[in-house]
Amino acid sequence: MAAPPTPAATTIKPVSSPATRADVPPEAGFTLRVDGHFKNQFETLALAKQAATDLKSRFPILRIEIYDAANKARLPI
Numbered sequence: 676m677a678a679p680p681t682p683a684a685t686t687i688k689p690v691s692s693p694a695t696r697a698d699v700p701p702e703a704g705f706t707l708r709v710d711g712h713f714k715n716q717f718e719t720l721a722l723a724k725q726a727a728t729d730l731k732s733r734f735p736i737l738r739i740e741i742y743d744a745a746n747k748a749r750l751p752i
Contacts, residue, residue: 701744708740708749727752 700706700713705723707714707730717723723741731739731752741750 700742700747703744706742706744708742710738713742724752 701716705717705720707717707723707727709730715726717726720741720743727739727741731737739752741752742748743750
């Protein structure tokens with residue numbers, strides 16, 4: 676006969692904020708768009724370009740763009 680689960684095992688943790696969706700553009704900053712999905716968000720364009728070029732050098736087959744939320748523009752890498 677199995678023992679009943681402990682209260683710690685059945686406790687549900689509340690979610691503080693909803694998860695960001697990969698198909699909804701962000702409202703501020705610069706975001707990497709990898710194969711059509713929004714990924715990491717950056718404060719500056721320089722940081723976003725650095726991350727994009729690093730990712731592109733490691734995985735050259737990926738389609739990577741930088742999304743500028745202020746201008747609602749995509750910058751190809």
